[in-house]
Amino acid sequence: MSGLGGERGQASAELVAGVPALALAALVALQLLAVGHAASLADGAAKAGALALAAGRPAEDAARAALPGWARDRVEVEVSGGRVAVALRPPAALPGAGKALTVRSSAWARPAPGGR
Numbered sequence: 001m002s003g004l005g006g007e008r009g010q011a012s013a014e015l016v017a018g019v020p021a022l023a024l025a026a027l028v029a030l031q032l033l034a035v036g037h038a039a040s041l042a043d044g045a046a047k048a049g050a051l052a053l054a055a056g057r058p059a060e061d062a063a064r065a066a067l068p069g070w071a072r073d074r075v076e077v078e079v080s081g082g083r084v085a086v087a088l089r090p091p092a093a094l095p096g097a098g099k100a101l102t103v104r105s106s107a108w109a110r111p112a113p114g115g116r
Helices: 002-055 059-065
Strands: 075-080 083-088 103-108
Touching: 002 059, 002 075, 002 083, 002 103, 059 075, 059 083
Parallel strands: none
Antiparallel strands: 075 083, 083 103
16 A cells, blocks of 8 residues: 555645646746737737828827727837837736837838828
8 A cells, every 4th residue: 555655645746846837838828828919909009000190190199099008108109201110018927028028010101191
């Protein structure tokens, strides 16, 4: 019977050792989802800014308005000629990681005559 107890102890040790690895894998997966969602939001904001530019409205305002509230203080919008560039920092589990994971997107439009 002593052999059977050792196997149970080994299984418990493997389980305890596996939990942090599983938690880390889950954290990485959630971070990847956050980056993917931020990329999708950046694309939409860049397109909204380009459409506004083509209509003669302020592109930066339109790009910011296309984002949810949490993203508005994490975004940088640059308008140059007909190009609207958006850089968005996704939420990050580790402090400082969001800056390293910044996603960028841009869209082009012909500015409206007399537009900004």
